[in-house]
Amino acid sequence: MIYNRTSNGCLFKCDSCKSIHLEFNNININFPSKDKYYQFAEYLQDINIASVVKQNAHSPYQRKIVIPIGSGSCNFMLHSGELEDLKRLCLLQLDTNIINMSKLEIDFSLN
DSSP, rough: EEEEEEEEEEEEEEEEOEEEEEEEETTEEEEHHHHHHHHHHHHHOOOOOOHHHTTTOOOSSSOEEEEEEEETEEEEEEHHHHHHHHHHHSSSSSSSSOOOOOGGGOOOOOO
């Protein structure tokens, strides 16, 4: 089931393994439960982009937004626009009023 999709990624639940998968650019994160996914999504939504960019302004990295993944030895490195897109992708409610775009059928006539 596809929960959400942007031009840079997709959020979906796998029918076979029942995990929630987040694909964003060339990164994939697998969440074994909704609780783990919601922790990540809430963390993202709470990030104040302007504040973090200002805080890391003197960082040698080009991307000023650092999001630790797992134990912290791996990080997302994002520009502000990338974080905004990732926030749009990560929904805080997965099962309410979601249109599965892969099953959306539109009946129209070309005449």
